[in-house]
Amino acid sequence: MVFPEGFLWGAATAAYQVEGAAAEDGRCESVWDVFSRTPGRVAGGDTGDVAANHYHLLDVDLALMTELNLNAYRFSVSWPRVIDDDGAVNRKGIDFYERLVDGLLDRDITPFLTLYHWDLPQRLEDRGGWANRDTAQHFADYAQVVHDALGDRVQNWTTLNEPYCASLLGYGAGVHAPGRREPRAAAAAVHHLLLAHGLARSIIRSNVSITLNLYPVDPVNPDDPVDVDAARRVDGLQNRLFLDPVLCGRYPADVLADLEPLGFADHIRSGDLALIGAPLDSLGVNYYTGHHVTGQPGGTTPEWIGSEHAHNVSRNLPTTAMGWEELPEGLFTVLNRLHHEYPRLPIHITENGAAYDDVADHRGFVDDPARQRYFEQHLRAVEKAIEAGVDVRGYFAWSLLDNFEWAEGYAKRFGIAHVDFDTFDRTPKLSGRWYATVARANALPE
Ligand code: GCO
Numbered sequence: 175m176v177f178p179e180g181f182l183w184g185a186a187t188a189a190y191q192v193e194g195a196a197a198e199d200g201r202c203e204s205v206w207d208v209f210s211r212t213p214g215r216v217a218g219g220d221t222g223d224v225a226a227n228h229y230h231l232l233d234v235d236l237a238l239m240t241e242l243n244l245n246a247y248r249f250s251v252s253w254p255r256v257i258d259d260d261g262a263v264n265r266k267g268i269d270f271y272e273r274l275v276d277g278l279l280d281r282d283i284t285p286f287l288t289l290y291h292w293d294l295p296q297r298l299e300d301r302g303g304w305a306n307r308d309t310a311q312h313f314a315d316y317a318q319v320v321h322d323a324l325g326d327r328v329q330n331w332t333t334l335n336e337p338y339c340a341s342l343l344g345y346g347a348g349v350h351a352p353g354r355r356e357p358r359a360a361a362a363a364v365h366h367l368l369l370a371h372g373l374a375r376s377i378i379r380s381n382v383s384i385t386l387n388l389y390p391v392d393p394v395n396p397d398d399p400v401d402v403d404a405a406r407r408v409d410g411l412q413n414r415l416f417l418d419p420v421l422c423g424r425y426p427a428d429v430l431a432d433l434e435p436l437g438f439a440d441h442i443r444s445g446d447l448a449l450i451g452a453p454l455d456s457l458g459v460n461y462y463t464g465h466h467v468t469g470q471p472g473g474t475t476p477e478w479i480g481s482e483h484a485h486n487v488s489r490n491l492p493t494t495a496m497g498w499e500e501l502p503e504g505l506f507t508v509l510n511r512l513h514h515e516y517p518r519l520p521i522h523i524t525e526n527g528a529a530y531d532d533v534a535d536h537r538g539f540v541d542d543p544a545r546q547r548y549f550e551q552h553l554r555a556v557e558k559a560i561e562a563g564v565d566v567r568g569y570f571a572w573s574l575l576d577n578f579e580w581a582e583g584y585a586k587r588f589g590i591a592h593v594d595f596d597t598f599d600r601t602p603k604l605s606g607r608w609y610a611t612v613a614r615a616n617a618l619p620e
Contacts, residue, residue: 175557176617182284182568183613184246185239185590186525188291188335190222191577193252195229199266202254204293205303205344209351210578220583226575227598229270236277238591238600239574243613246284248524248570249274250291250335257316259297268323275327286524286570287324288332288385289317289374292340292351299352304341304363307441314373321378329381332458332524333374336387337367337416349581361436365446368419372449385458385524386416390507394468394487404469404484407432411481412465421516423451432481456567457512458524461552462496464504494548495529495586502551509559509566520567526552527572529579529586538601540592545605553618571609575600 190206210221228235239247255267271287278285290313298309317333334340343350346360354360375382391409393401410429418426424447430439467484474486491499505526512521528548532540549571560566576589584595590606593599602610612618 175561177557178560178567179616180567181616182246182522182570183609183616184244184248184284184286184568184570185242185574186248186286186570186572187228187250187574187577188288189250189252189255190225190291190293191573191579192226192228192575193255194223194225194227196221196223198229199255199270200258200264201252201267202257202259203296204252204254205296205299205351206293208296208299209353212353215353216581217583217585220578220585222578225578226593228575231598231600232270232274232277234600235574236281236283238602239278239283240281241610242574242590242602242606243610244283245613246286246568246570247278247574248286248288248332250288250293251320252293253290253313253316254293254295256319257295259295261312261315263319268319271320271324275324279327284330285328286330286332286522287320287328288335289313289320290333290340290370291335292344294352303345303352304366305345305356305359307362307366307369310366310370310373313370314377317374318377325378330383330456331378331381332383332385333371333378334367335385335524336460337364337371337384338387338412341367342411358436361433361438362441364415365438365441368416368450369446371420372446372452375452375454376449381455383454383456383458383522384420385460386413386420387460387462387525388413388417388508388512389461390464390501390504390511392464392466394466394470398468398470400469401467404467404481405465407481408465408467408484417512417516419447419450420454421451421457421519423447454519456520456522458522459508459512460525460572461505461508461523462526462528463498464501464507466499495531496582498528500528500548500551502548502555505552505555506558506562509556509564510562513559513562513564518565520565522567523556523569525570525572527588527590529588532576532587532592532603534592534594534601538592538594538599540601540603542603542605545590545603546608549605549609550618553612557618
């Protein structure tokens with residue numbers, strides 16, 4: 175099959191994971207600066223201070239995108255780079271994103287701009303962060319600034335990346351910044367992030383999207399009501415808690431009941447859901463793996479706030495270096511579900527990819543057939559979804575570059591181009607070269 179005409183072949187990054195230049199040109203601190211500098215939070219004590227040095231190597235990275243035949247690039251804007259600690263616009267920060275966007279447009283690469291990929295200004299965290307409703311309004315003000323600067327050139331706006339992680343992992347499990355383990359604050363953060371999305375949507379108005387990390391969730395034993403209920407709860411927290419308000423303007427009743435002990439509903443004010451559920455122009459889907467859950471004792475306990483009694487059980491599938499099971503058909507399951515259970519929107523796969531234990535040769539080249547296979551199998555699932563009628567418009571490999579993988583630091587490499595973290599040389603991996611041929615052909619190999 176040839177992919178639809180105009181299909182977007184992209185790669186994605188996020189500001190804190192690639193930019194570096196953490197204290198340059200007036201950039202302020204974010205929660206990730208503080209978190210990563212706190213001993214014991216990030217593997218190896220790694221921080222994003224230098225990251226992949228993308229801030230200084232912008233032209234090199236633009237050339238790399240062209241070399242890889244990309245016709246789209248997804249990046250995020252760093253909030254603490256463009257708004258200073260007094261709440262004023264930092265012109266130098268805006269300049270960087272103008273150079274990036276202009277460079278993309280010069281090369282016929284479509285920019286996909288994400289406003290929030292987790293780097294909340296620390297000054298706002300000091301006032302309660304996402305547990306404080308005021309943060310949503312601060313986000314809207316920031317969205318206005320970025321839209322004023324780039325709205326004439328950027329046609330694809332994503333408000334938030336994975337609000338699940340920003341709320342439940344950051345404020346509940348504490349494994350992401352700001353590292354709080356406060357289930358009630360996590361519940362508040364969910365609603366305030368979604369409110370921030372709604373407020374920003376009403377400012378940007380057209381070409382607006384949100385990116386959600388979605389998973390198929392299967393009970394280990396579909397005949398065991400305990401497992402079925404565990405799967406319902408996990409699906410509720412990971413998928414429906416975000417999909418339903420954004421696409422249908424309401425929270426799922428069963429999840430509201432699950433979160434009742436955390437006071438979730440206390441944060442919802444009249445008018446919020448109308449804002450949050452206002453129509454979008456497309457939906458971004460990040461896909462990595464699926465969940466296979468039991469409510470019976472055993473398995474491993476993930477950090478599922480509100481679903482403490484659900485455990486993940488291995489299916490004995492091949493796993494990536496993250497320990498995530500490879501489940502390519504799960505991407506079809508997710509897309510097919512969106513098509514049948516939700517109002518239909520154009521969809522972009524805004525992230526999909528894998529970390530493996532790469533070994534680079536003396537030229538920096540990585541021979542990574544496993545990653546190539548991962549992409550191919552997942553792209554076959556996308557192809558199948560398109561054939562089934564799902565309106566998928568583009569695919570973004572995660573990631574353009576090896577980068578700062580959050581709590582895992584630099585130890586986990588997701589790039590389609592290898593980064594030497596001593597010289598900052600970029601070298602397309604085997605999987606990157608393969609991806610470039612697919613992008614050029616707009617088709618998978620026979
Ligand atoms: C994600 C993040 C990425 C991660 C990737 C691999 O949105 O979770 O967008 O920043 O690096 O998912 O874990």
